[in-house]
Amino acid sequence: MNAYKSISFALLGIGLLAAASCKKETAYAPYPYNDIQSLQITAGDETINAAISGDSIIVYWPSYIDKPEKIRPEITVSENATVTPASGAETDFVTGAKYSVKAQNGDVKDYFLKVVINQPPIQLAEAEYLTYLVEKGGSYTFPNGTYLRYVIPDPAVTSFYIIDSTDTEHQLEISFTEGDHDMVVTVPDNNTFKMGGHKIRIVSGTQTVISANYVFGIVYPASLKGTADPLTTSIAVKRGGEITFTGSGFFEMKEAVVHTYDANGNESELATLELVSYTATAATYRVPASFPLGTREIGSYTAGSVNIALRTSDYFSSWSWYDPPKVTLPLNAPFDGSLTLTVTE
Structure with a gap:
């Protein structure tokens, strides 16, 4: 009887040991994964997703949104891994900023930010x-x-x-x-x-x-544009001769232009007078040898009459790259035809 009890207790002990060993949990190796899976930046109403390539975090930043100096990116990493700086932490938004991901087993992988302005052609x-x-x-x-x-x-x-x-x-x-x-x-x-x-x-x-x-x-500002004095006397000059007109604020003076008119009042260029010299208050011109001979009214706008204008810089507020105007200083004269221009040999 005693021998039987001893054997029973021995078998019971073995069974308990076996049961205990069956309840022991399986041990797993620490995770070795240390990847950044996604990085998002919120900019106003927009969410910008970075592209992950190798060890680069590439952010294509829209050119129409002001680029901030700091960001708080939302970062997703491998299971059981951690990232530094942490997701949501404020970091510098500059190319070269480093993010380190530490796997559960302690392995560390570094990622580097690359900021690219996503800009269409200007x-x-x-x-x-x-x-x-x-x-x-x-x-x-x-x-x-x-x-x-x-x-x-x-x-x-x-x-x-x-x-x-x-x-x-x-x-x-x-x-x-x-x-x-x-x-x-x-x-x-x-x-x-x-x-x-x-x-x-x-x-x-x-x-x-x-x-x-x-x-x-x-x-130039309009205030710098010169003025020519009105004509008060008739002009008589020979071909090849010189005429001097007075005024104020003369600068960058060029040739003078003589216009004539037909019976319908249409204007056309009759001749140009070569600039000889000028000061701030006077400009002298030479009458070309080809100038039509004869006497013409000045300022009446009748058929055959003439007007004279002194060219100056074209660069005032009316200037256009496509159709540059010729800026002139008109020599005003009475409309009654009392003044004339006479050109002789």
Whole structure:
């Protein structure tokens, strides 16, 4: 009987040990995965998803959204892995910023941010009717979204240049308005910049545009335009002779133009007078040897009558790259035909 009990207790002990060993949990190796699976940035109402390529986190940032200095990205990583800086933490939004993912087994993989401005080609309006005019010391504002599109509103990555007729290029100072992001271009008041038309070159981010024509005009203020004194006496001169007209504010003087009229009042050019010399108050011209002989009324606008105008700089507010006007200072005369121009041999 005692022997039987001993055997029973022994068997019971073995059974309990076996049961205990069956309840022991299976041990798993720590996870070795340390990947960034996604990174998202919220910008206003938009969500921007990064592209993960190798160890690069590439963010294609829309050019129409101001690029922030800091971001709080939402980051998804491999199961049981951790990321530093943590998801939702504030970090620098610059190329080269590092994110480290640590696997459960302790292995670490580093990722590096690459910020790419997702920018379409720059659009600059260029049409026959459109000339961008600015005075020295003044500024021109390019309305964003109309005359100019897809420029990054940041002077650190956007530059504005003008190119004159000799292919000399100068950079101009720019700024951007708050809200609308209109680009404001300022022309210094110095002699570095030539008056007249210039091509435009804009560099913004990865994009560059150059105007096909000289659409950017630097012009004089209207207050600088000179005036010619009215005629008070008739003019008599020989072919090849000289005539002097007086006035004020003369500068950049050119030839004088003599117009005539037909019976219907239609105007046509009769002749030009070569500029000999000028001062701020007087300009002297030579009558060409081919000037038609005879006497003509001045200022009456009757058939065969004439008017005389002195050409000066064309670069005032009426200047157009497509159809440049010839700016003149008219020599006013009485309408009654009391004054005449007589040209003899």
